[in-house]
Amino acid sequence: MLLEHGYHGLGVQALLDAAHTPKGSFYHHFVDKEDFALQVVDQYMEQVHSALDLCLGDESLRPLKRIRRFFELTEESYGREGYLGCLLGGLGQELSGTNEVFRQKIEACFSQIADRTARCLDEAKQVGDLPAGSNPQAMANLLVDCWEGAALRSRLQGDPAPLNTMLDFYFHSAAGE
Amino acid sequence: MLLEHGYHGLGVQALLDAAHTPKGSFYHHFVDKEDFALQVVDQYMEQVHSALDLCLGDESLRPLKRIRRFFELTEESYGREGYLGCLLGGLGQELSGTNEVFRQKIEACFSQIADRTARCLDEAKQVGDLPAGSNPQAMANLLVDCWEGAALRSRLQGDPAPLNTMLDFYFHSAAGE
Numbered sequence: 009m010l011l012e013h014g015y016h017g018l019g020v021q022a023l024l025d026a027a028h029t030p031k032g033s034f035y036h037h038f039v040d041k042e043d044f045a046l047q048v049v050d051q052y053m054e055q056v057h058s059a060l061d062l063c064l065g066d067e068s069l070r071p072l073k074r075i076r077r078f079f080e081l082t083e084e085s086y087g088r089e090g091y092l093g094c095l096l097g098g099l100g101q102e103l104s105g106t107n108e109v110f111r112q113k114i115e116a117c118f119s120q121i122a123d124r125t126a127r128c129l130d131e132a133k134q135v136g137d138l139p140a141g142s143n144p145q146a147m148a149n150l151l152v153d154c155w156e157g158a159a160l161r162s163r164l165q166g167d168p169a170p171l172n173t174m175l176d177f178y179f180h181s182a183a184g185e
Numbered sequence: 186m187l188l189e190h191g192y193h194g195l196g197v198q199a200l201l202d203a204a205h206t207p208k209g210s211f212y213h214h215f216v217d218k219e220d221f222a223l224q225v226v227d228q229y230m231e232q233v234h235s236a237l238d239l240c241l242g243d244e245s246l247r248p249l250k251r252i253r254r255f256f257e258l259t260e261e262s263y264g265r266e267g268y269l270g271c272l273l274g275g276l277g278q279e280l281s282g283t284n285e286v287f288r289q290k291i292e293a294c295f296s297q298i299a300d301r302t303a304r305c306l307d308e309a310k311q312v313g314d315l316p317a318g319s320n321p322q323a324m325a326n327l328l329v330d331c332w333e334g335a336a337l338r339s340r341l342q343g344d345p346a347p348l349n350t351m352l353d354f355y356f357h358s359a360a361g362e
């Protein structure tokens with residue numbers, strides 16, 4: 009609901025109605041809507057890290073294929089939600105202009121994903137699947153950023169095509185797949 | 186203010202206060218906040234098309250340089266606003282999950298930018314600056330999408346670096362600059 013409606017567009021009452029939960033329960037678990045949304049982001053990131061563990065830890069694949077598999081899994085999860093894009097991108101766009109807590113939180117999430125991706129890109133470089141002069145950290149941030157733009161366009165179109173086009177381009181061009 | 190606060194985060198009263206305008210004037214010009222925001226998007230797109238006219242029409246530059254110049258001009262305008270990213274991306278993320286008018290509006294804006302960019306990429310292909318097998322329409326959409334992701338990261342970091350990294354990557358990798 010947070011991804012679909014956005015932070016300000018989602019009322020606490022609508023949440024309570026959807027969860028068949030009385031208001032007292034909500035405020036027992038969460039200080040306020042901001043606290044709720046920050047905890048949703050934490051849960052979202054737990055899923056992200058699980059998917060990263062699964063994909064980047066799969067040594068049966070070459071390092072670049074592990075990274076691509078992670079983004080393909082992410083695309084599958086977007087699909088289950090009707091291609092509404094990425095919760096991090098949505099909250100980051102909506103809130104980062106005025107809410108420093110969310111700005112730092114969302115930036116930290118992207119940095120975590122980029123850092124783990126960078127370590128795998130570095131492994132690709134070590135085994136010769138990337139040019140020796142590659143900068144894994146810069147390439148990882150670039151991948152996360154381009155992915156977020158493609159996720160927005162996928163949300164606007166309700167279609168996975170922008171995500172696939174972006175991955176094909178990145179792994180073909182930057183990583184020489 | 187719409188870019189900084191987001192659509193739902195921006196109250197009409199805050200707008201009136203900033204513009205030193207009475208409420209009656211606002212509702213004389215705009216049916217409601219949605220009408221206001223749609224007209225802001227129209228004005229934003231007038232500026233975008235002017236910048237596209239200026240850059241893509243500059244035949245002293247090779248076609249790919251014209252496109253890069255447009256995105257560099259856009260980056261300069263982001264800088265004047267403190268790197269808050271792109272209004273289209275912000276409204277698209279926040280509203281497209283629940284508001285079909287904005288979803289279609291923002292998608293149409295991106296399509297317009299991509300279509301004009303595609304015509305210039307096609308010119309690059311005709312003069313041999315892109316491989317003969319290139320797909321200008323797909324490359325144009327990809328550029329717009331990756332730009333939007335970089336604009337989000339630029340907003341989160343308050344820094345133009347993600348924009349420059351993305352342009353360097355795109356024009357180096359995809360367009361063989």
